[in-house]
Amino acid sequence: MSELLHSETVKVLTVRTFLWIVLANLGLLLITGFFVSASEGTLNSASDDRGVAQIAAVSVVFALMGGIVIMAGEASHGTITQTLLVTPVRQRVLASKVVVAAAVGFVLAVVSEAIMLLITVPGASLDVDNSRPVLVGVVIAAPLAGALGVGFGAMVHSQGTAIAISLIWLLIGENLATLVLRGGAKYTPGRAFAALTSGDRTGDELLGMLQGGVVCVAWTAAFLAVGVLVLLGRDV
Amino acid sequence: MIEVRDLRKQYRKTTAVDGLTFRVRDGRITGFLGPNGAGKTTTLRILLGLVLPSSGTATIDGRRYRALEDPSRRVGAVLEATNFHPKRSGRNHLRMLAAAGGVPRARVDELLEFVGLANAGRRKVGGYSLGMRQRLSVAGALLGDPQLLILDEPANGLDPEGIRWLRDFLREFVASGKTVFISSHVLGEVQQLVDEVVIIHRGRLVAQQTVDELTAGAAGRTRARSPQAAALRDALGRAGIESSVEGDLLQTAVPPERVGEVAAASGIVLHELAAESTTLEEAFLELTAEGGIE
Numbered sequence: 001m002s003e004l005l006h007s008e009t010v011k012v013l014t015v016r017t018f019l020w021i022v023l024a025n026l027g028l029l030l031i032t033g034f035f036v037s038a039s040e041g042t043l044n045s046a047s048d049d050r051g052v053a054q055i056a057a058v059s060v061v062f063a064l065m066g067g068i069v070i071m072a073g074e075a076s077h078g079t080i081t082q083t084l085l086v087t088p089v090r091q092r093v094l095a096s097k098v099v100v101a102a103a104v105g106f107v108l109a110v111v112s113e114a115i116m117l118l119i120t121v122p123g124a125s126l127d128v129d130n131s132r133p134v135l136v137g138v139v140i141a142a143p144l145a146g147a148l149g150v151g152f153g154a155m156v157h158s159q160g161t162a163i164a165i166s167l168i169w170l171l172i173g174e175n176l177a178t179l180v181l182r183g184g185a186k187y188t189p190g191r192a193f194a195a196l197t198s199g200d201r202t203g204d205e206l207l208g209m210l211q212g213g214v215v216c217v218a219w220t221a222a223f224l225a226v227g228v229l230v231l232l233g234r235d236v
Numbered sequence: 237m238i239e240v241r242d243l244r245k246q247y248r249k250t251t252a253v254d255g256l257t258f259r260v261r262d263g264r265i266t267g268f269l270g271p272n273g274a275g276k277t278t279t280l281r282i283l284l285g286l287v288l289p290s291s292g293t294a295t296i297d298g299r300r301y302r303a304l305e306d307p308s309r310r311v312g313a314v315l316e317a318t319n320f321h322p323k324r325s326g327r328n329h330l331r332m333l334a335a336a337g338g339v340p341r342a343r344v345d346e347l348l349e350f351v352g353l354a355n356a357g358r359r360k361v362g363g364y365s366l367g368m369r370q371r372l373s374v375a376g377a378l379l380g381d382p383q384l385l386i387l388d389e390p391a392n393g394l395d396p397e398g399i400r401w402l403r404d405f406l407r408e409f410v411a412s413g414k415t416v417f418i419s420s421h422v423l424g425e426v427q428q429l430v431d432e433v434v435i436i437h438r439g440r441l442v443a444q445q446t447v448d449e450l451t452a453g454a455a456g457r458t459r460a461r462s463p464q465a466a467a468l469r470d471a472l473g474r475a476g477i478e479s480s481v482e483g484d485l486l487q488t489a490v491p492p493e494r495v496g497e498v499a500a501a502s503g504i505v506l507h508e509l510a511a512e513s514t515t516l517e518e519a520f521l522e523l524t525a526e527g528g529i530e
């Protein structure tokens with residue numbers, strides 16, 4: 001397994017796609033962080049602190065993209081053929097990709113949080129104690145999103161299509177689900193991840209942080225299970 | 237040894253492989269021939285565990301590819317020359333394969349040198365020519381120093397020098413006791429290279445023979461060209477030899493030496509006297525025109 005993890009790490013580090021993902025993540029954070037610092041000046045409540053800290057949750061979306069690229073990128077470029085020739089047991093390939101995607105998500109989350117704190121603690125007097133639940137939630141959510149991305153990438157097979165579907169779902173599908181499912185919309189993937197990174201802000205729209213975390217794990221497991229089945233039955 | 241038994245692959249309404257059975261013996265070069273769409277690539281991909289068969293088996297040393305313990309050290313495969321990330325360098329492509337197969341990194345540079353890509357190793361594969369990609373594919377296949385090489389149309393995109401390099405390399409590879417199974421539609425190239433051929437058409441086996449057996453169909457036949465072809469036919473007839481004449485061309489089933497003796501004894505002028513042989517291409521075309529067709 002260590003050889004496979006090494007190989008997957010080499011793949012991530014030898015193309016610029018992931019550099020662009022990191023830069024886009026950091027760029028968005030820097031712009032948002034500076035905007036908050038410039039406009040807020042001082043945060044007045046724990047809820048405000050958590051709201052600002054939650055900006056780091058953008059790393060969850062980039063971790064999802066990273067997971068999709070790690071899995072579906074191989075199919076799009078045809079390198080999956082070479083990968084499966086060296087490691088024909090497909091479950092092992094998927095497992096190694098899950099580990100690396102989760103690691104990428106973790107790194108994105110930690111770096112995002114560090115940058116947010118560097119900007120907003122002095123800039124907007126962000127209280128780190130108040131923000132802690134959000135920071136913990138993001139660090140858990142981003143690796144899960146990376147793993148979910150691998151499962152989704154295995155299902156869809158095309159990198160561009162998988163990214164497009166996931167963005168359309170997050171931007172439009174989640175809102176439509178709210179209209180259709182009403183109370184049940186709390187359990188959609190986007191809202192479950194939002195709950196996990198909310199720092200237990202109470203409200204009717206989201207589950208609690210712990211419940212959200214459980215639903216995130218369930219969605220990740222479901223996408224991975226379907227991804228494995230699709231990968232096992234697919235001709236390459 | 238490769239063994240394919242009753243292999244069948246159905247894609248919805250299309251039957252790509254239809255009850256195919258053959259064996260490839262170790263220590264030789266076996267050609268895998270067939271027209272486009274005959275099922276060669278599908279068969280190779282099933283053999284390599286990339287495509288699932290509808291029924292039947294394809295095994296290497298009695299085991300499915302997925303069940304091989306260390307597949308990259310047993311089998312090296314050269315498939316399409318498009319299976320690369322265009323933004324990754326050739327060297328990094330090999331590094332990622334070497335890492336997965338537990339192959340030392342030094343082997344990567346060794347193979348880049350071997351396939352003639354040492355100077356291009358750090359360039360992105362997107363800038364490689366088709367021939368360079370084929371060479372990179374060969375390097376990837378050799379990373380684990382395998383005992384068996386499976387190549388799907390490896391001469392595609394190679395210039396004449398590259399083809400010669402590949403041919404020499406494959407001969408050396410087999411000379412060291414290893415095995416090559418190579419699909420190709422460049423029949424002239426295959427004829428110079430392989431010991432045996434497996435010919436398929438419409439997913440079915442048409443022939444499995446040595447090249448000598450396959451091209452021996454016309455062995456012993458003679459073609460003679462003479463302004464006195466009719467007189468030569470009569471002279472041969474008097475010697476008990478049957479022949480046919482069309483214009484100035486005479487054909488018969490005896491060797492050229494015998495025809496020459498009869499012509500000389502009869503004072504007949506010959507403009508051409510040659511033994512007839514069947515090329516692999518002729519045999520292939522004949523077999524795929526009639527053999528195994530529904």
